[in-house]
Amino acid sequence: MMHELWPFLKLYRHQAGRLSLGMLLAFITLAASVSLLALSGWFITATAIAGLSFATAQSFNFFTPGAGVRGFSILRTAGRYFDRLVSHDATFRLLAWLRTWFYYRLLPFSAGELSIWRKGELLNRLVADIDALDQLYLRLLSPIFVAFLATLTLGALLAVFNADIAVLIGTVLMVLLIVTPFVVYQTSRKPGEAMAHQQSEMRTRLLDYLGGQAELLIFDAEQRYRDELRHKERELLQSQEKMAWYAGLSQAMLMLAAGATVLLVMYLAAEAVHKNYIDGPVMTLMVLGTLAAFEAFHMLPGAFRFLGYTRTSARRLHEVVKTPSRIVFPDEEHSLPDISQGSVTLDNIWFRYPNGLEDTVKGLSLQVEPGEHVAILGRTGCGKSTLYRLLTRDWDPDRGVIKIDSHLLESYNEVQLRQGMRVVPQRVHVFEGTLRDNLKIGDPDASDGKLYQLLKDLELSHMAHSPQDLLNIWLGAGGVRLSGGEARRLGIARALLQPAPLLLLDEPTEGLDTVTANRVMQGILKAAEGRTLLLITHRRTALEHMDRIVRMDAGKLL
Template structure:
């Protein structure tokens, strides 16, 4: 249960709605019980009063009639507002949970998140967070309502007869504690299996859809489909077992309610025979006992799904409790020499994989540097280091004359414009993608750089509104790359880092692109990772990484 505590604490900020929803729920339920009990008494008492003219005339129809109407109105109006309040509370809690989760996820650098697939994270954000709406709506609020209602109704019956009160309390305890506990025990493993099966199925579905063309080409659709069906079956099996448990606990609940009513009837009939209870009270007691089970009826299902809710909570906490090992200080630093980059005796490894060993590089402001080396030698790792996605194990890295570790995050990001590999484009228009380089970038600047990179034809009649598709799927590989270069060029930062900007381009386009890269911002420092030696003579330095 410890895993649920942080989520219970989150409710504090919406305590008003939470308390209002539960109070209205309690009021509605008590009105419902009162309505049934009073109506039962009223009909029975009126019928008995009708036996003789004198008793019929003496019978007070007005007060109980008004009571029935009052209970009916409170029940109807209460139910309406209870739904509004509990849903408002639930949606507010869900919204807060999503933001809370994202706030914990966002600072985790790629080094922390590399063990998680993006589809797994997506599943946690959607499915696991949704499961947590069970906690307030189906567990906490109904439990509170059930406890208070049981005490009040059993107390009322105890006032009529202590025996009746005790009897109802015992039956409500069986229905409200024992049966939910049984449901919880039976379903605890199944709920966890359901959470895991849902996650697996969603991950499989995402991979399946994303890799559809490859699966077609390699004729692997059937085998992938078979795995998909198997995972669907695992989920359906878990759901079926959950339904069987629900059926079992609902049946037991109806059974206990029936037994309680029968026992109450026996006690009440004896009291009527002993003339300690008016006959019309028989109906009141019967309806009161029957209706009181409405309070505990939602509990077995709620507790049955508690295992699932706990598993979801554990999934979320697993991410939320991680702390980034990379800390950015607050405040600001004075960038002494904008555009300068230096690596001094740097050692760097991904876990046990050594990449840079005693690596040195000095780049002056405005210099153009080509970074070359065999594939896998660690060229792209320089970007990971400069962006502080990963930390170096030894040595010093300075940007603008300031140690990388002294930079607040946003100030560090302001030092670079980066074209990474592969280029990440977002579903949206060309303008949306270029806008990432700065809110103040004008359409004219965008069109100018696109023209220089030979991309105007790509825009067609739609211009900057041209949609690029999911990940740039509506563009060719070369267009994607050049659009990424355009975005990097448009961002006015002291240092431009391009990771293989001309990879996959034909020679003429490669020349055109390099020309733009080398002339677009003449005073900007350029670090260009490349495998090609085209235009190397126009670079101030060539840095080679790894064995030559």
């Protein structure tokens, strides 16, 4: 179990100071509230005894305990406030840390490998997993630590007055501290795992149900599918109910333990008072102190129910980060010249996707001269987009050789390859941010004037009146949604900001009407002058200016 959580626990050392401070404050708060109740109990018992005779009443020093009571109440209030402040701040910092860490861990993967994770909401799940780890500290580490310290402190406090009672209570609490997590973790693990499984099963069913509405209606399976969904939901609820059952049971057990301990302290202290081992006020102190100390244990069952979930999250993240990327680039220090000509040679390329049933590219060969403009025409599924992915090294071919400027594709380092080749992918990702931010991905140093001119060339300037308003339009979630054609042109703009010797475009005019498509193609051709252009498309719009059109079918050129 620990080996799954350990790598993540190790990350906590980056916030070790704040996290320790948070735990310390949590402990101080608890200690103050235990002390407050215990001291108050001692105080009124002592005064009640002293009050029995006038002389003792007059000589009773009530200033010291009075000040103690006031002090503890202030300490408790302040402790709670700063505990919350510090622990939230530390959690936020951890969150930032974990995310950045995970981001850099994903960097070595190619776009192709990443796209597999994007499917099936896997990426969303990974983000949720990271969130679960953020909570590891607040919900797991801190409660355990506080409960442990509380046990030690209560033991020490009791030991001041009576060693026997202290040892007995200390032992009971320690056993509780070890047994509770174990029992809770063991009982809730199975339903917890079942829950995770049922949840993901319900998700796939639901995705099918929603995505396949048309099919399900036409093939008369909608009702059956909906019944199945309800059935899955019932199964999930049953697991959750079991979890709630165990949760209630563990809380109840803890309450029994707390009650039994208080009862035991009461019994032992009463006996000790009777035998004059301790004073009456000390008995009140012991009983009330024990009562208050159990506050530290209330978080424990929750913490360990949570552990199973956290473990699964940690395991999933671990699997991702320890998978090596299949696509490896050579080191930056490299004597190979940068790409300058843009000639492309494909020689007998074969490729099959991981888990694919058949080859997508089957022995494809193509020679593109420097500066040549070539269109690759073919229908959906013929493998032309795969060709794009092989040229960008989203994937590497299984067999065959790809060369750019007569050097092997895989001998260029990543910076060289990206600088030598500008691309427009079929799916353009629109980032949350302004239009300017989105464009500047293509060239971080581009001036607003240059960006605006490009938007005008690509007929994207209609969205706002002034250039500033246009570039400041907020895109992505919570902002303006671009149509398919607009997003595509945004992608083209990114690629054309810093044209490279080789331009590679996958369906750049998809979703545009013929007139716009023609104009956009003119913009592309203008930017591609003197450069090599590889255009992958299934449309024939505006292809008359290309030097050559090759047709692709079933993974081969015709």
